[in-house]
Amino acid sequence: xxxxxxxxxxxxxxxxxxxxxxxxxxxxxxxxxxxxxxxxxxxxxxxxxxxxxxxxxxxxxxxxxxxxxxxxxxxxxxxxxxxxxxxxxxxxxxxxxxxxxxxxxxxxxxxxxxxxxxxxxxxxxxxxxxxxxxxxxxxxxxxxxxxxxxxxxxxxxxxxxxxxxxxxxxxxxxxxxxxxxxxxxxxxxxxxxxxxxxxxxxxxxxxxxxxxxxxxxxxxxxxxxxxxxxxxxxxxxxxxxxxxxxxxxxxxxxxxxxxxxxxxxxxxxxxxxxxxxxxxxxxxxxxxxxxxxxxxxxxxxxxxxxxxxxxxxxxxxxxxxxxxxxxxxxxxxxx
Numbered sequence: 001x002x003x004x005x006x007x008x009x010x011x012x013x014x015x016x017x018x019x020x021x022x023x024x025x026x027x028x029x030x031x032x033x034x035x036x037x038x039x040x041x042x043x044x045x046x047x048x049x050x051x052x053x054x055x056x057x058x059x060x061x062x063x064x065x066x067x068x069x070x071x072x073x074x075x076x077x078x079x080x081x082x083x084x085x086x087x088x089x090x091x092x093x094x095x096x097x098x099x100x101x102x103x104x105x106x107x108x109x110x111x112x113x114x115x116x117x118x119x120x121x122x123x124x125x126x127x128x129x130x131x132x133x134x135x136x137x138x139x140x141x142x143x144x145x146x147x148x149x150x151x152x153x154x155x156x157x158x159x160x161x162x163x164x165x166x167x168x169x170x171x172x173x174x175x176x177x178x179x180x181x182x183x184x185x186x187x188x189x190x191x192x193x194x195x196x197x198x199x200x201x202x203x204x205x206x207x208x209x210x211x212x213x214x215x216x217x218x219x220x221x222x223x224x225x226x227x228x229x230x231x232x233x234x235x236x237x238x239x240x241x242x243x244x245x246x247x248x249x250x251x252x253x254x255x256x257x258x259x260x261x262x263x264x265x266x267x268x269x270x271x272x273x274x275x276x277x278x279x280x281x282x283x284x285x286x287x288x289x290x291x292x293x294x295x296x297x298x299x300x301x302x303x304x305x306x307x308x309x310x311x312x313x314x315x316x317x318x319x320x321x322x323x324x325x326x327x328x329x330x331x332x333x334x335x
Contacts, residue, residue: 054078055088055107062102064207065139065161068094068113079107089113097161099208118175125176128169129188129241131200131248136172138165141207146187146217149196156187159204159212170245185234186219189226192237199241 056068057077068074074094089108096113130144144157160174176184191197204210227234 048080051080051082052078053081053085053088055081055085056094058102058104058106058108061104062098063139064098064100065141066098067116068096068098068108070094074108077105081107086110116175119177121178122175123177123181124163124173125181125184126171126173127184128171129191129199129238129245130170131198131245132167132170132172133201133203134249134252136162136165136167136201136203138162141204142201143204143213144184144187144199144201146191147198147200148190148194154217155213155215156183156199156217158215159207167249168246170242170249180215183215183217183219185227186223187217188234188237188241189223190220191241192233193226199245 054076056070056074057079059071059073059075062068062073066073068089074089087109089110089112093110093113093115096115098112099114100112102108102112127144136142140162141159142162143155144160145153145155147153157174157176157180160176162172162174164173166172187199191199
């Protein structure tokens with residue numbers, strides 16, 4: 001009996017020890033697992049915190065060729081990224097020009113912007129003498145070229161951004177240095193003094209991929225002498241050529257279909273001044289003096305032209321004598 005009780009006590013003790021050992025093992029393993037998970041969490045949190053950066057993002061959609069200005073089209077925002085800070089737009093690059101379209105809230109990378117090269121003699125210049133394309137748009141990159149009546153074609157300005165475009169007036173602004181301003185002034189005088197000379201723009205298809213062309217227009221000494229001798233000739237030439245460019249643009253717009261005009265207006269957000277004229281069918285009216293001269297010349301030609309003689313009817317047989325008699329009687333009765 002005592003032996004059975006002893007065995008029972010031993011069995012209970014062994015069972016308790018086993019349970020305690022199991023609990024201790026579970027606690028140990030659990031604590032170790034918790035420590036490992038906590039370490040992983042801390043490591044991930046450190047990685048997240050270390051990848052947190054404040055960078056410039058687009059405040060709104062930015063078009064290629066647009067200047068980046070803080071609080072106008074870009075702003076600072078904290079993001080999580082695995083890239084180094086050098087890959088993003090640095091502070092000293094703010095004020096540069098976007099080389100491609102940037103979507104709203106998209107982080108701005110350093111290679112998305114090219115620095116605006118402002119030299120000591122760089123000025124904002126109004127170009128109002130060039131014949132623009134009918135779908136010319138803001139932030140286009142263009143070459144300004146001049147074509148002479150002989151067919152010779154030269155590049156005056158290369159890869160210039162179009163800013164503050166006023167398409168109905170054929171006017172836009174760009175950045176020029178002194179040498180470019182002189183070339184533009186010389187080309188303006190050439191277009192004004194040489195009949196048939198034509199200044200126009202050509203647009204770059206991919207400005208961020210295409211290199212700028214080399215200007216090959218040479219300023220003539222005679223033009224410089226003319227500008228120096230008559231300072232007013234440049235302003236007169238600008239006004240005259242601007243009027244010609246506007247008239248040419250309106251004539252081209254009038255010749256376009258209504259659907260094309262609507263596409264230009266909707267697609268580029270321009271004020272289409274020629275659309276109403278095209279719909280009403282308004283044609284060019286000659287000057288009254290010119291019309292009077294044309295009328296006088298026509299009248300003179302009509303007076304000089306010989307009058308057409310009416311064809312005489314062929315007399316029938318047997319009626320000739322009666323006709324002669326009637327004719328004699330009429331002649332006799334005539335006073």
